[in-house]
Amino acid sequence: MSMARSRNHTQPFRPAQRDQGMESDFDANIYNKHRDELVRYATALVGPDEAEDVLSTVLVKVLRRRSLASLDNPEAYLFRAVLNQSRSVWRQRQRPQLVRDERLEHAPDPLPEVVDALRDLPPRQRAATYLVYFVDLSVSETAELMGCTQGSVKRHLFDARRRLAKDRRLDREQT
Amino acid sequence: MNRNDIQGIRDAFELIVLDAPEAPDFDRPFRVDSRNPSLSNQPRRWLVVIAAAATVLVTIGVIPFLVNSGGGVGTPSAEEATVATTTAANLGPVWPPAPSDVDPPPGASWVCPPIAPGSKTTLTGNEIPTEVRYLPAMPMKTTIVQSYGPACGRTPALVAMNFVDGQRSSADAAVVVWVESPSAKLNEPPAELLLGEPTDPLVCYENASDGSLACFPGRPSAELLAELSAETGAELLPTTRSPSDAWTLVERNGFTIRARNEANGRIDMVGVIDGLPVWIEASGIDTARLETLVQQMTADAVTGQVTLPVSATGIEVMHSAPVIAEVVQKVVLRWETSDVDGEVWDGEVWLQQGYIPYTIAAFSVDGFRFTTVGDTVAVFAREGGGTGGLRWEVAPGVVAMMRSDASLEQMIAVAESFERN
Numbered sequence: 001m002s003m004a005r006s007r008n009h010t011q012p013f014r015p016a017q018r019d020q021g022m023e024s025d026f027d028a029n030i031y032n033k034h035r036d037e038l039v040r041y042a043t044a045l046v047g048p049d050e051a052e053d054v055l056s057t058v059l060v061k062v063l064r065r066r067s068l069a070s071l072d073n074p075e076a077y078l079f080r081a082v083l084n085q086s087r088s089v090w091r092q093r094q095r096p097q098l099v100r101d102e103r104l105e106h107a108p109d110p111l112p113e114v115v116d117a118l119r120d121l122p123p124r125q126r127a128a129t130y131l132v133y134f135v136d137l138s139v140s141e142t143a144e145l146m147g148c149t150q151g152s153v154k155r156h157l158f159d160a161r162r163r164l165a166k167d168r169r170l171d172r173e174q175t
Numbered sequence: 176m177n178r179n180d181i182q183g184i185r186d187a188f189e190l191i192v193l194d195a196p197e198a199p200d201f202d203r204p205f206r207v208d209s210r211n212p213s214l215s216n217q218p219r220r221w222l223v224v225i226a227a228a229a230t231v232l233v234t235i236g237v238i239p240f241l242v243n244s245g246g247g248v249g250t251p252s253a254e255e256a257t258v259a260t261t262t263a264a265n266l267g268p269v270w271p272p273a274p275s276d277v278d279p280p281p282g283a284s285w286v287c288p289p290i291a292p293g294s295k296t297t298l299t300g301n302e303i304p305t306e307v308r309y310l311p312a313m314p315m316k317t318t319i320v321q322s323y324g325p326a327c328g329r330t331p332a333l334v335a336m337n338f339v340d341g342q343r344s345s346a347d348a349a350v351v352v353w354v355e356s357p358s359a360k361l362n363e364p365p366a367e368l369l370l371g372e373p374t375d376p377l378v379c380y381e382n383a384s385d386g387s388l389a390c391f392p393g394r395p396s397a398e399l400l401a402e403l404s405a406e407t408g409a410e411l412l413p414t415t416r417s418p419s420d421a422w423t424l425v426e427r428n429g430f431t432i433r434a435r436n437e438a439n440g441r442i443d444m445v446g447v448i449d450g451l452p453v454w455i456e457a458s459g460i461d462t463a464r465l466e467t468l469v470q471q472m473t474a475d476a477v478t479g480q481v482t483l484p485v486s487a488t489g490i491e492v493m494h495s496a497p498v499i500a501e502v503v504q505k506v507v508l509r510w511e512t513s514d515v516d517g518e519v520w521d522g523e524v525w526l527q528q529g530y531i532p533y534t535i536a537a538f539s540v541d542g543f544r545f546t547t548v549g550d551t552v553a554v555f556a557r558e559g560g561g562t563g564g565l566r567w568e569v570a571p572g573v574v575a576m577m578r579s580d581a582s583l584e585q586m587i588a589v590a591e592s593f594e595r596n
Binding site: 031032038040042044047051055056059111114115117120122129133134164 | 180183184188189190191196197199405
């Protein structure tokens, strides 16, 4: 079980506490607290080859705008930023490779098929699928991290399930 | 979705994140190019350099989009660009405050673009800081525009760009309008809009599956087409069809119903039925029967319910809705968000020409919240999210409609900024 999923069993994505001191130190602390989750999230969205660049770009761009410490929920802010930057990458590269070929070759069936199906999902559908089904977040928690309404999350999940079912990569659309 | 399905997804994600790289260090966000090592451990310096990158993007090629006038089209070369800004006075309070460390990097041989608020100008090569050319993983596209102002001691306001270099931007030949919403709170992202230039000729693509048209002001990028194809699950093929083709006009009670044939027997109908602006997509109908059908339709302006006559057998209503956006010129441009800074929206901009604006406050529909900002911007949002938008007149006779999954409050914030513009 991954760290990302087990983390949810405590208190998922609790907003970072504010503190007093140097702004940049706060930013560093906030970022370091979530960096592993963020890089896994980015990996789930754009694959391992692009994840670091996505997070790097996010880090620079966010800091250009403001201090993380000034935000009410910097974690959600960072997650949204990763998703948006991943969408930008997705637009440029169209189909990011989520899993390296050597991994897929040794993966048990039917994983490669499911990986392919996930790869074909647009970023937001993939993000919702990742956060709900892998990280085990609730719809409301996912909505907060994606920066959208719960209705939008449900819509993304519905679309994802429909697309996966259409590709016959899952047994049925939904129950 | 059953447990096996979910487990399959989990296993797949497990495999995917197995190769997750190390997260970049806070103080060294990029693997910095050795040609410019001085930038490697100074994050704040990066802010300045990134800000300077705006001018590089500007050199890609810019055509102004004048929000106030709706005009101004140029054909700049790759080495020059035209930019339009609005006056700071029009934008209300400056947001965010210009940072103090916005001077050009030491040794940077750049000149701030000579853009006075409210003016158009042309950028040339000597206004481009050469250092930014060496940035690894240089942020692309629109987000940099915002920094253009403070980097040159100007208000981050509204900058319009038109990327014409398909290699640099997925929004080539489209007009990017960046709006900093003065009313935005700290945790709310600024508004970014991607608008079509009303005077650009439309280039249309036909959905190979259902024959619907996707039209763009100017040629869309391959990336944008690929994304749209992926989302619709069908290939988009170039076509000479125009969204204005095959319009049939039917008069009813003093209102004109516009209808057009789509492929596969589909018809789009737009107009006012019993006081309710409606948009109906139907199939199984030919133009000859259209007039009869239109005369027999009824609508409830309170509930938004549209009813077809019983005699209209064989007609399948695929979609009927009160037309908060009157679709006259088709969905013109998909609106993409490329801002990483918490941008929450996705949506579309619909342009309409020659349609008389109406007041949405005159009716209400269950599930929607309505409001207006000023006299010209109408705002709506569906309760619970999913559909919302605003409409405004970008130029005389040209009404833009933005659809989004933003909240009503967010849309109002944008609308307020439009009003000031």
